[in-house]
Every structure is written in C-alpha cells, then in structure tokens.
Amino acid sequence: MSGGDPPRVALIGANGHGRWHRRTIAGLHAAGRARLVALVDVRPLEAEPEAPVPPEAAVLTDHRTMLAAARPDVVVICTPPHTHLPIALDVLAAGADLLLEKPPVLDLAEHLMLAAAAAAAGRACRSTSRRSARPRWPS
DSSP states (O other): OOTEEEEEEEEEEOOOHHHHHHHHHHHHHHHOOOEEEEEESSSSSOTTTTTTTTTTSEEEEEEHHHHHOOOSSSSEEEOGGGGGGHHHHHHHHOOEEEEEEESSSHHOOOHHHHHHHHHHHTTTEEOOOOOOSSSOOOO
C-alpha cells in the first residue's frame, strides 16, 4: 500500500467457502476500501452473483504465479487446512499480510513455524474466528 491507496487483496481458495470471502471482499472493493487484485483456485470459479470479479483482477490457478504477478498487500487463504502452512509461508516471503481461514495450521509445531515466519517477515498474520458479521476494516 502506498499513501491513501486501499490495500491490494488476493484470495487463494475462491470456491466453496471462499465464496463468502469473495462476497466480503467485493463489498470492500465496491466501497473503495480494498482493491481485489487476484483470485486463485485450482478449479474454474463458481458463479457468485454477489461478488462480480472486477475486470482488472487476475484469475489464476497457482498462488506463486499470483504472488509474483499481482503483488498483493493482503492475502486471504481459504484452502484445505493441510495446505495452509506452505501457502502462508509463500505469502509471507512475498511480503504480504495474511488472513487464514480456520484452522490456521494443523498443530503446535506448524503454529510456531508460522509465527516465526510472520515475525521474521514483519507481516501480520490473523485467523478468522467467527462469521457473525462482515469484517470491519479501518477507515
């Protein structure tokens, strides 16, 4: 992010439960509070009328390709739990903050590895906790 520009956001795991994140990000994008730069999924995107894909957003099947091309500030990971740690480590190495769908990792050893990587990268790493309301981003 630079100056007053909204954060550049990417979603890895854009189908299934990721569609909820797509709707949330779409609302933030429409309000100018975030800029959706990429969606990643190994399958073609499922239709989501409440979350249109902006024409400038990339739709890709590989998260590493997305990280290099889109250079997001924030990445939401909503993939199967056993994939969270390796993807999260790639995201942190690319210099982006993270929001991980729960469970963020599978065990304490993975948690310690993720925490160390986030600290070393100087990036924020959060996990979802509940879906009672849309997340509130700072104004």
